[in-house]
Amino acid sequence: MRSDSRTRTAVRGGRDGGGIDGGESTADTRADAPMFMRLVAMMLLQFMVFGSWFATFGLVLVTNGLGSVIGLAYSLAAVAAIVSPMFLGAIADRFLASQKALGIAHLCGAAVMLLLPSVVTAANGALALGLIFLYMVFFQPTLGLVNSIGLRHLGGNEKLFPYMRVFGTLGWVLAGVGVGALGLSASTHLFYVTAATSFVYGIYAFSLPSTPAPAKGVRFTIGDIVGARAFKLLKSRNFLTLIICAVLTAIALGVYNSYASPFLGALGITNVAGVLAVGQAAEVAFILTIPWVVKHVGMKWALFAGMVMWGMRFLVFIAAGLVSSTGLAILGVALQGICNDFFLVLAAMYIGEVVPVKYSAQAQSMLILAVSGVGQLIGSLVSGEVFGATVGANQAATAADWTPVLIIPVFSAAITAVVWAVFFHDARRDSDSTKPAPLEVGP
Template identity: 55%
Template sequence: MSAIVEDNDRTGSVLQGPVLAIAAPLSMLIFLEFFIFGAWFATLGLVLATHGLDGIIASAYLLSALAAILSPLLLGAIGDRYLPPRTVLAIAHLAGSAFMALVPAAVNAGNGNLTLVLIFAYMLCFQPTLGLVNAYSLTVLGQRQSIFPYIRFFGLIGWVVAGLGVGSMGLSASTDIFYVNAIAGLVMAVYAMTLKRTPPPAAGARFSIGDLVGVKAFVLFRERSFTVLMVCALMTSISLGVYNSFVSPYLAVLGISNVAGVLAVGQASEAIFVVTIPFALARLGMKWALFAGMVMWGVRFTLFIAASHGGIAFAIGGVALHGICNDYFIVIAAMYLARVAPQDLAAQAQGWLILMVSGFGQAIGSALSGQIYALSVAPNQAVGAAAWTPLWFVPIGLAVVTAIVWTLFFRPVSSTATAE
């Protein structure tokens, strides 16, 4: 975050044009980034299951989570120090498109190992760009960073448009989603080079693995509220890993044909729930707003179980809860950390949250759900949707445990208390 502030000081003086002239290209950047992500990631599990590779679904999402853990090391060691952000974006998406274009042949050939290698290679290229587009946007905005939430909103639109487009074309279970991703990635690579050039954010800085993994932020674990938040974030993100890995094949088992379109409802709901955050914080406070986000993960999987008894509407309702599950959990948690973490540790505190959510939590969730799927679901597929119930009990149980831990042990603190 400090690097961004420094860049703001250096670049703010040259950003004198109209706000729209600055916001429009950044909005397109965020739109393309999440269109690329949403075009394939949501229904990856369904595609693999449809082509007889259901045994590697969990591994595919596990490798994606591992890429989220490892990729900052690659970006921090090379990209941040030697290349302008727009060049890193172009190279990453160009390389990612090359890997993704090879995935359909591997899947259609039933080559699970090659498919996993290609997906992992792609995610190593893609994962760093998620944070990079945010950091670049904030740098270019300079003193106008207050409009960033509106720009970030175009990410939701990009994901929804991708999902609705893939679904309406009947590609939810098709390997063609990888081609959609690859083509969009090429467009992004070209578009990135049209963006305003900014210097490498860490040019001349000494490389430190400790800084990348947030070693300095270990001091925050002395504060009970931070430790409890990280533990609960980890447990909640395990549920997120289960959801990402197996929700798309489950919707197909329920008889839903436009799976990508239904999953897009989840991202659309984020746009609705995010605007309710100020109201929730005012009425409930930080602790109980976060509590709602965590507990709702258990509610959504309870709805999935209800759907197995003939109520597809319950499944759609569970997907629609994505907004409150994500916004009231991830967004409010980030807001809490921004409020209480000392300024010199703010970036690393946020990094720990991302590491728990996108890294360790999803990795554990993917691995655990894969084992349960192999033991309980796969051997009983003739039973239909009811065979999936044991899998959904895991996140429900985690939500109960998380609720108990959060209620008993979390005590909000002020920024002054944490700083001291």
């Protein structure tokens, strides 16, 4: 990427030739160093907010006598991912600039976070669940919005996306290490850290490069509320396969988010937030290999590796529990690098490359819905039931007793591997290209 301030790269329009505003304009945006650094700061702050509380939320609940609602709490977070991103995605597509939607969502989330410490300390499970659901209604759509904003302003430089996204991972690492160093892994005070970070980010979001609604001026319909425009993409076998496999893979993600921190606590690890940050640190290393891997093995098999590795890491966790090995547990956490980078990051890149720009916000939201919504909901609910019947029902449970909970992702990964290998066709733009062919979407 050239850093010359005179360098300008046209924003990639839709496959139908539309510009950034969905019309016929040839609006362009700077792809120089200042623009890139603004997007980097966006990713850094986005995941500092997320990483400051989400990783050890289950441990906080256990510490405050609310261990029985862990599965339900993460399930409600997944339900929020189902009901909110498509709606906000439709608004961002037509009525509200993406950077403004991002700022408003984080400012509202900061206000909700300020209410959580006293509620959780009082062990008010019902109200805590309600506040978490409300917070996630605001937060979940922002995961798709940052991908959409980043890819739009990188223009034709989609290959730079992993290098931008890696700073999101660094943000999560910084948040985890900070929370752990402050001794807040199991403390309700971590919610204050999240609120402060979210407020700063919310203000910053309004200064991001203008990202107008791509479908501005197009008649709004009720179907836009549920993202019906993006449903057209499901006519493509590749896109449908991606969404199905995203749901299946996210079952493992639901189990991990819900019970990784209590499992590590059962192994006797005290600085849980710091250990979990090892996973994000590994992402930094692996994310930099994405361009090389895609070039040499292709998008299909790079995504396949990320999906399958979710099953492999839970086999490592099972082994760690059976032999009471903190070393194996840390190895399982470190495999986060392959699991997330070669699944979530590559999936977002794939959508950015093949989906017409006028569908981009809702397509990214559909991915978030599949991952953070449907898949994690299934994973959280199923693992919650299994946890309640095994570990939760045994006051003397040790790490070895976690096997029934940890085996769930192994089965989901096996199913995913078969579906992906059989049904996804690795089409290219041309015989010499490493880029996937664009989706053919009707009017």
